[in-house]
Amino acid sequence: MIFIGERINTGFADIKQAVQDKDPKPLQEWARKQTAAGATYLDVNLGAISSKPEDMCWMIETVQEAVDTPICIDSNKANILAEAIKVCKAPALINSTTAVAEKLEQVLPIAAEHNASVIGVVMDEAGAPKDANKRVENAGMILACAMEHGIPPEHIFLDPIVMPLKFMQEQAGQILEATNQFKLFSDPPPHVVCGLSNIANGTRHKKLINRIFLAMAIANGMDAAICDVMDTALVNAALTAELVMNKAIYADSYVKK
Amino acid sequence: MIFIGERINTGFADIKQAVQDKDPKPLQEWARKQTAAGATYLDVNLGAISSKPEDMCWMIETVQEAVDTPICIDSNKANILAEAIKVCKAPALINSTTAVAEKLEQVLPIAAEHNASVIGVVMDEAGAPKDANKRVENAGMILACAMEHGIPPEHIFLDPIVMPLKFMQEQAGQILEATNQFKLFSDPPPHVVCGLSNIANGTRHKKLINRIFLAMAIANGMDAAICDVMDTALVNAALTAELVMNKAIYADSYVKK
Numbered sequence: 463m464i465f466i467g468e469r470i471n472t473g474f475a476d477i478k479q480a481v482q483d484k485d486p487k488p489l490q491e492w493a494r495k496q497t498a499a500g501a502t503y504l505d506v507n508l509g510a511i512s513s514k515p516e517d518m519c520w521m522i523e524t525v526q527e528a529v530d531t532p533i534c535i536d537s538n539k540a541n542i543l544a545e546a547i548k549v550c551k552a553p554a555l556i557n558s559t560t561a562v563a564e565k566l567e568q569v570l571p572i573a574a575e576h577n578a579s580v581i582g583v584v585m586d587e588a589g590a591p592k593d594a595n596k597r598v599e600n601a602g603m604i605l606a607c608a609m610e611h612g613i614p615p616e617h618i619f620l621d622p623i624v625m626p627l628k629f630m631q632e633q634a635g636q637i638l639e640a641t642n643q644f645k646l647f648s649d650p651p652p653h654v655v656c657g658l659s660n661i662a663n664g665t666r667h668k669k670l671i672n673r674i675f676l677a678m679a680i681a682n683g684m685d686a687a688i689c690d691v692m693d694t695a696l697v698n699a700a701l702t703a704e705l706v707m708n709k710a711i712y713a714d715s716y717v718k719k
Numbered sequence: 720m721i722f723i724g725e726r727i728n729t730g731f732a733d734i735k736q737a738v739q740d741k742d743p744k745p746l747q748e749w750a751r752k753q754t755a756a757g758a759t760y761l762d763v764n765l766g767a768i769s770s771k772p773e774d775m776c777w778m779i780e781t782v783q784e785a786v787d788t789p790i791c792i793d794s795n796k797a798n799i800l801a802e803a804i805k806v807c808k809a810p811a812l813i814n815s816t817t818a819v820a821e822k823l824e825q826v827l828p829i830a831a832e833h834n835a836s837v838i839g840v841v842m843d844e845a846g847a848p849k850d851a852n853k854r855v856e857n858a859g860m861i862l863a864c865a866m867e868h869g870i871p872p873e874h875i876f877l878d879p880i881v882m883p884l885k886f887m888q889e890q891a892g893q894i895l896e897a898t899n900q901f902k903l904f905s906d907p908p909p910h911v912v913c914g915l916s917n918i919a920n921g922t923r924h925k926k927l928i929n930r931i932f933l934a935m936a937i938a939n940g941m942d943a944a945i946c947d948v949m950d951t952a953l954v955n956a957a958l959t960a961e962l963v964m965n966k967a968i969y970a971d972s973y974v975k976k
Contacts, residue, residue, distance in 0.1 A: 627962060627969060634963045638938060666971040667959070674959040677931045678938035681895060702924070702931040705884060706891040712884060714923040 463700045463709075464503070464653065464686035466534050466555070467496030470525060472509035481511060481521060489521060490528035497529045499691040503555050504529070506546075507536035515545035522549050534581075534688070540568035547576045554578045557688075558621065560585040561600035563607075570611040579617040580608065581655055584640070590623045592633070597622050597640035605647055615648040619655040619686055626663035627671060634661070634675065638682045645683035654679075655686035673699035680707060694718060720957045720966075721760070721910065721943035723791050723812070724753030727782060729766035738768060738778060746778060747785035754786045756948040760812050761786070763803075764793035772802035779806050791838075791945070797825035804833045811835045814945075815878065817842040818857035820864075827868040836874040837865065838912055841897070847880045849890070854879050854897035862904055872905040876912040876943055883920035884928060891918070891932065895939045902940035911936075912943035930956035937964060951975060 469492045472478040480488040493504055504525055508518045522533050532552040537543055547554055558581035559569040573580045582604035584590075584597045591597045601620045608618050622640040625633035637656075645651045661675045662668035673696045676687055680703035689696060698717040704710045726749045729735040737745040750761055761782055765775045779790050789809040794800055804811055815838035816826040830837045839861035841847075841854045848854045858877045865875050879897040882890035894913075902908045918932045919925035930953045933944055937960035946953060955974040961967045 631962065631969050632965050635965055638963075665969075667955075667974055670955060670959055670974065671962075674934045674956050675963055677934045678960060678963055681935035681938040698924075698927060699931050702927055703935060705888065705928075706895075706932055706935055708889050708892055712888050712922075717924055717927065 463680070463704050464655070465499075465501050465691045465697065465700070466503045466505050466655070466686060466688040467492075467499070467501035467531075467691045468505050468657075468659070468688050469496055469690070469692070470504055470521065471507035471536070472511045473507070478509070478511055481508070481517060484520065486524040486527065489524045493525045493528045493531065496691050497531045499694075500697060501531055501691045502686075503534040504531050505534040505536045505557065505688055508542070513539065513542075515542045518542050518546045519549045522546055526551055540565075540572070543569060544572050547572055547578060550576070550578075555581065555619065557581045558583045559604065561603045562587055566604065566607045570608055570613060573608075573617070574611045574613050577617075579619060579653075580613065581619040581621050582608070583621045584623055590625070592636070594636045594639035594643065597636070598643045601640070601644050601652075602647065605652055615652040616650050618652040620644045620652050621655050621657070624656045624658065624660040624675075626665075627661050627675070628664045638678060641679055641682040641684050651683070653686050654684045655688065656684065658687045658689040669693060669695060672696055676700055677703040680704060685709075720937070720961050721912070722756075722758050722948045722954065722957070723760045723762050723912070723943060723945040724749075724756070724758035724788075724948045725762050725914075725916070725945050726753055726947070726949070727761055727778065728764035728793070729768045730764070735766070735768055738765070738774060741777065743781040743784065746781045750782045750785045750788065753948050754788045756951075757954060758788055758948045759943075760791040761788050762791040762793045762814065762945055765799070770796065770799075772799045775799050775803045776806045779803055783808055797822075797829070800826060801829050804829055804835060807833070807835075812838065812876065814838045815840045816861065818860045819844055823861065823864045827865055827870060830865075830874070831868045831870050834874075836876060836910075837870065838876040838878050839865070840878045841880055847882070849893070851893040851896035851900065854893070855900045858897070858901050858909075859904065862909055872909040873907050875909040877901045877909050878912050878914070881913045881915065881917040881932075883922075884918050884932070885921045895935060898936055898939040898941050908940070910943050911941045912945065913941065915944045915946040926950060926952060929953055933957055934960040937961060942966075 534555040584600040662671040791812040841857040919928040
């Protein structure tokens with residue numbers, strides 16, 4: 463399972479304050495904690511508080527002073543991605559492109575040049591698809607375009623776009639079905655990722671819904687998630703689901719206490 | 720979700736003692752507790768302590784004095800099933816037949832006569848299948864034979880035979896795949912059930928494995944389980960998985976505390 467730690471994001475008040483003050487401590491503390499919890503990548507998100515590439519670069523460099531964990535550069539601005547990727551020490555994961563041609567032409571060359579992986583969100587000009595078929599169509603476009611740029615499928619993380627269960631309950635089944643289809647695109651297949659927390663938006667039992675949905679997504683082939691890696695029950699659910707899928711070998715000690 | 724409470728079984732020491740002493744209390748207490756916890760059926764299993772149909776009938780009648788919950792008659796002996804079903808007040812679930820022709824010809828007429836449902840374990844003369852395809856083949860035989868006896872698919876509960884993750888890890892994926900296929904047999908489809916606890920046999924994290932596997936099985940169409948209905952985390956996992964599958968409507972209060 464590829465766990466992408468979600469916590470270094472200016473959407474959280476402590477990170478916002480730290481970036482504004484250029485205080486490295488909170489970022490480095492979350493970098494260490496998420497790495498210790500098993501994060502494969504650390505998502506770094508500057509959010510709306512600045513549009514300056516140097517602020518994103520400061521965040522990444524600050525994190526890299528504390529840990530060696532690869533960075534997931536979370537920005538929808540090509541100029542930020544282009545600068546940020548230059549300071550990443552390990553091959554990065556770019557978060558993200560969409561299935562919009564202009565966006566793909568901005569983001570994919572950056573990924574190709576730096577041997578980076580890319581999250582491809584299956585959104586297009588019309589927004590987020592409402593059914594599995596359109597998700598698969600957009601995913602196919604992203605994957606084909608990536609391959610034209612010399613990026614192999616195993617560097618592509620397709621994101622079927624998780625919708626809130628509470629408000630769009632019928633979408634969950636479409637997302638699982640799309641996930642299943644994404645894994646059939648190629649051999650080796652692309653990765654499938656999601657921004658997990660969206661599934662439980664507005665609900666009273668967020669952690670329960672997060673971990674059960676993730677297990678069901680793993681049953682359909684999902685192998686990555688941007689999530690709260692500090693949630694031990696979530697991590698243990700994912701590790702168990704991967705055992706069931708025979709992607710890790712059973713040992714009595716396969717989960718943490 | 721169809722929860723079949725597993726607890727009234729002489730494999731448990733208190734039930735064994737109670738049946739030997741003809742003490743109704745332990746059976747009635749578990750009948751009430753499992754019903755309160757949401758059991759759809761109560762499995763009643765005489766086990767190896769007696770081969771007398773009247774002992775099974777005593778168990779069922781004792782349970783029925785306490786609750787109205789339908790009975791799942793758990794026996795592999797046709798003469799016990801034939802007598803036990805006569806004392807069931809509500810349409811029963813027979814547990815079970817296999818895909819062996821002789822067995823089907825013993826069990827299905829009993830079910831047809833009493834408007835009962837039947838669990839069809841996909842085992843045949845060669846034992847339990849090791850791959851999804853053979854499971855599907857045996858399930859198809861059970862379903863076809865049931866329909867010849869006038870039993871509709873919605874009265875059939877196909878059991879793909881859950882194997883221990885610890886010792887036969889590659890089987891879990893085959894079981895999920897078979898479950899998925901079973902649901903394509905007919906419209907309306909047959910139910911798919913499992914004896915859940917087998918998945919975690921010999922492991923250190925039984926409850927975690929039980930509930931994550933069940934969520935993954937529900938993602939593949941499973942809609943019934945013989946399980947520990949007193950395990951609130953398990954029940955909540957299953958209820959969450961059914962929400963994700965859009966089989967129940969979201970309400971903030973969909974799970975119990």
